[in-house]
Amino acid sequence: MPLGNISIAWGAAGAAAALSASMYYAAGVPSSQVFGPSLVKQSNARAVALTFDDGPSESTPAVLDALAEAQARATFFQVGSNARRLPEIARRVALEGHEIAGHTETHPRFYLCTPAMIARDIERGQRSLESVHGVAPRLFRPPYGARWFGMYPIVERLGLRVVMWSLSSRDWERPAEWIAQHVGTHTRPGDVVLMHDGDTTHPGDRRQGTARALRAILAAYRAQGLRAVTVSDLFGLTT
Template identity: 40%
Template sequence: MYAVAPVLAAALAHVGPAATWLPGLRRRRFPGLAGQGSPGHVALTFDDGPDPASTPHFLDVLDGLGVRATFFVLGENAARHPALARELVRRGHEIAVHGWAHDRPWRPSPTRDTRDLERAVQVVGEAAGRAPYWYRPPYGILTSGRWAAARRAGLRTVLWTAWGKDWRQDATPASVRATVAADLRGGGTVLLHDTDHASAPGSWRAALGALPGIVRDCRGAGLAVGPLGEHGLGGGRAGDASVSATGAGIAVAS
């Protein structure tokens, strides 16, 4: 009994920060971690790329919309597709760190967490031409090991306030747009995926189809849309955007 107690205590210490995955708790208690920024701005973020089969389509749509975003890339994908990772930067987007691989870190392994994050930081930094600043763990699962590794690497962890559930097999452009709108307010951070790397096959098309409508909804509510570096969180690499203050929610236009 007594021999088990230290093991349980260590396990709880490891997974305890993962409770921040709960959106309500995160928004109320940890607004900075949730990505709550300037009230007149919405941060647009994408996870899991880069992927040559899908990411270029998102870049083209974003160009057409005149929007820049933050792409949380996996180190293994950036290493596999370095030219595409550099293209994200060339097009004016931020690239940030999503870890090395898209895994679930249930077992404590500080050495692994540090090693994998350092590898990802190096690859992302080479693509960006400067050290990355933002970090989002896969699945939004923030363990104590990954939190500590991110701090040692000089990364700031940001999760999200609204997502589109675009990874699901039954996701459609309409469902993604409506799901984002249900939770989005001024100052929020939106999570979408520019690939089906860790999602249902072909699900990225739902996010791509929803993207113009999401941007229109934000602009219709008087909200600017851009990367985390312009979101008023401080310390970003893209400067501070000048935005008007509003706390209005987002209504889906027909």
């Protein structure tokens, strides 16, 4: 009996560990399709899609300048409250030919939210971006890349496509030189690259490192014959 109890105890612990590992994979691993479909990478493309999350911020113009110099296009996953705070910068992104996508209103951690809270924040974010840009985006990325229970029903109701990424720049935790080297050498054709032009968790921490790294990344792409395009162009979406 004691042995049996031990076995049951270990079995329960193992099941719990397996469950949390599979939940981590389902919700957090960018290529996971467990909760629903996500665009991750376009394997037969010759181009790449740079994506910028969490803006607009005071750092966004420097990112736009770097993109314009290289005649590159990108996709910006804007936070609704940030777009309302800086509407001129939010609109400059679209005016310069980049794609606007949704990233919620307040950037919550979905795994701490009820489905109703998730739905409300996504809808408010869409409405904010519509009020700033005159049109609601068709692409969406969850904050922290965390898909969760209740997200896909609202995403489907709003007709949104979910976009994850295949290469992270880790620009929230690394200096410009590291970001440039990492992204410049690891990007492959068809990649969706995660970067940030805003910072929702440390508002005082500007993204100048990302803008500096971006110039070196775009130079590396040019040398490799890689074109930087929007997510919709990369995947051939008619949004």
